[in-house]
Amino acid sequence: MTLPPLTRLASTPTSSDGIPHGPLPRRPQPRIAVVGGSLTGCTAALLLRQAGFDQVTVYEAAPHSAPRGGGLIGLEHPALDTLDRLGIDQDEIVAHRSETIWQVTVRARQHTHTARRTYPGRNTTWNLLHTALTARLPDGMLHTHRRVTGLTGRQGQPLLHFTDGTTRHADLVLFADGRTSTGRRLLDPDRPLRYAGYVAHRGHAPTPDTPLHDFLRLEPEPGCQYNVAPVPGGLDWTFYLNCSPTDYTHRFGAPPEQRVFALPQHVSPTAHAHVNDHATRLLPAEHAATVHTTSTRMAVPVMDIDPPTRMVWPIGSGWAVLLGDALAPVRPHTARGANNGIEQAAGLTTALTQHHRHGADLAAALRGWQQRHLPAAVAAVLRGPAIGARLGLGGLSTHTPEP
Numbered sequence: 421m422t423l424p425p426l427t428r429l430a431s432t433p434t435s436s437d438g439i440p441h442g443p444l445p446r447r448p449q450p451r452i453a454v455v456g457g458s459l460t461g462c463t464a465a466l467l468l469r470q471a472g473f474d475q476v477t478v479y480e481a482a483p484h485s486a487p488r489g490g491g492l493i494g495l496e497h498p499a500l501d502t503l504d505r506l507g508i509d510q511d512e513i514v515a516h517r518s519e520t521i522w523q524v525t526v527r528a529r530q531h532t533h534t535a536r537r538t539y540p541g542r543n544t545t546w547n548l549l550h551t552a553l554t555a556r557l558p559d560g561m562l563h564t565h566r567r568v569t570g571l572t573g574r575q576g577q578p579l580l581h582f583t584d585g586t587t588r589h590a591d592l593v594l595f596a597d598g599r600t601s602t603g604r605r606l607l608d609p610d611r612p613l614r615y616a617g618y619v620a621h622r623g624h625a626p627t628p629d630t631p632l633h634d635f636l637r638l639e640p641e642p643g644c645q646y647n648v649a650p651v652p653g654g655l656d657w658t659f660y661l662n663c664s665p666t667d668y669t670h671r672f673g674a675p676p677e678q679r680v681f682a683l684p685q686h687v688s689p690t691a692h693a694h695v696n697d698h699a700t701r702l703l704p705a706e707h708a709a710t711v712h713t714t715s716t717r718m719a720v721p722v723m724d725i726d727p728p729t730r731m732v733w734p735i736g737s738g739w740a741v742l743l744g745d746a747l748a749p750v751r752p753h754t755a756r757g758a759n760n761g762i763e764q765a766a767g768l769t770t771a772l773t774q775h776h777r778h779g780a781d782l783a784a785a786l787r788g789w790q791q792r793h794l795p796a797a798v799a800a801v802l803r804g805p806a807i808g809a810r811l812g813l814g815g816l817s818t819h820t821p822e823p
């Protein structure tokens with residue numbers, strides 16, 4: 421297999437304090453196309469830029485950034501450290517300072533048992549983190565309203581195709597295009613999404629009279645889980661409830677495989693009433709009230725996928741990789757989706773830097789990256805259905821074990 425001739429530096433430049441910084445290339449740099457400008461894509465682009473790669477372009481399908489399903493997002497220390505190194509202060513992104521999670525068993529709408537856990541990380545929100553990331557992208561790096569539809573290896577180099585018929589060459593393509601990834605469909609087409617049989621209903625409620633300081637996880641009965649935590653300007657809640665595919669279509673206007681994020685305009689009055697009824701029947705009064713007072717809601721159907729077996733593909737004389745939800749969308753209970761994407765982006769930057777700055781073999785560097793990060797992605801994919809089964813959630817999606 422011929423490797424793309426990514427350039428190599430003769431020496432590593434240093435700043436006046438003697439600390440090595442990103443290379444200042446004397447030869448043309450590899451063109452790196454990042455497909456998807458959400459959490460994983462923006463993090464990868466910023467890390468690559470910080471490492472000295474100056475031919476990085478992010479192609480984002482949306483005309484502008486719209487919040488997706490993930491409101492509150494728990495980030496573990498490796499991801500937080502990566503963001504630290506990008507100069508993103510925790511004060512800018514942390515939704516609440518507490519590391520405490522209260523796990524509460526509820527019966528007949530009363531707390532019956534409470535366990536305290538300490539989360540090895542902090543909670544952010546999609547909005548806080550995405551705003552912090554995009555604010556740091558250099559001018560001209562992010563191209564919105566650019567939906568990638570295809571990838572070919574014509575003329576030796578990977579060639580990206582867009583909806584408007586235009587094309588762009590790249591040496592390396594990073595697909596960070598999320599749960600319904602075009603990259604995954606092109607590179608790894610035998611791993612479609614399967615609806616797991618339940619929905620994460622979400623809402624942002626006004627700040628309650630009695631303020632909440634920690635993350636609360638309520639488990640009222642099999643087939644239901646309710647999480648709530650403070651975020652700037654109120655409370656973020658997620659209410660997991662079983663839902664047949666037919667009911668999903670009825671409540672959100674399209675089947676779950678098609679409508680993988682139900683935005684506020686897709687949430688029907690029937691869906692609203694369904695969630696309110698369950699809150700009334702299952703949750704302690706103050707939490708039911710939180711749900712009832714939330715006017716704007718979203719919903720995410722929980723999906724499964726076969727575990728990935730690879731992350732890297734040669735395309736002509738170049739390469740394409742899958743990372744973040746594009747590689748392996750995992751069930752939200754695992755709290756690993758964004759963590760995986762950020763850790764993979766950091767690991768990929770390390771591998772590419774070793775190649776570009778120190779002449780490491782590129783195929784081996786990418787293989788090493790895959791070997792380090794694939795097990796965590798597989799583990800998270802497998803863990804989701806196990807958590808769902810413990811909670812009595814889902815059961816529609818049969819899992820294909822890793823070969």
Ligand SMILES: Cc1cc2nc3c(=O)[nH]c(=O)nc-3n(C[C@H](O)[C@H](O)[C@H](O)COP(=O)(O)OP(=O)(O)OC[C@H]3O[C@@H](n4cnc5c(N)ncnc54)[C@H](O)[C@@H]3O)c2cc1C
Nearest residue numbers: 456458459460481490494568597598744745755757758759
């Ligand atoms: C209820 C809930 C709770 C969660 N909690 C946690 C948690 O606690 N911890 C955690 O780590 N994770 C959590 N997650 C998961 C986390 O939100 C996701 O894993 C993460 O947002 C995925 O980021 P991403 O950038 O990989 O993909 P996405 O955020 O899906 O971004 C993909 C981007 O690609 C763009 N795109 C798509 N197709 C194309 C195309 N063809 N061309 C160009 N652009 C394209 C999209 O417009 C989008 O901007 C949770 C998710 C949910 C739903």
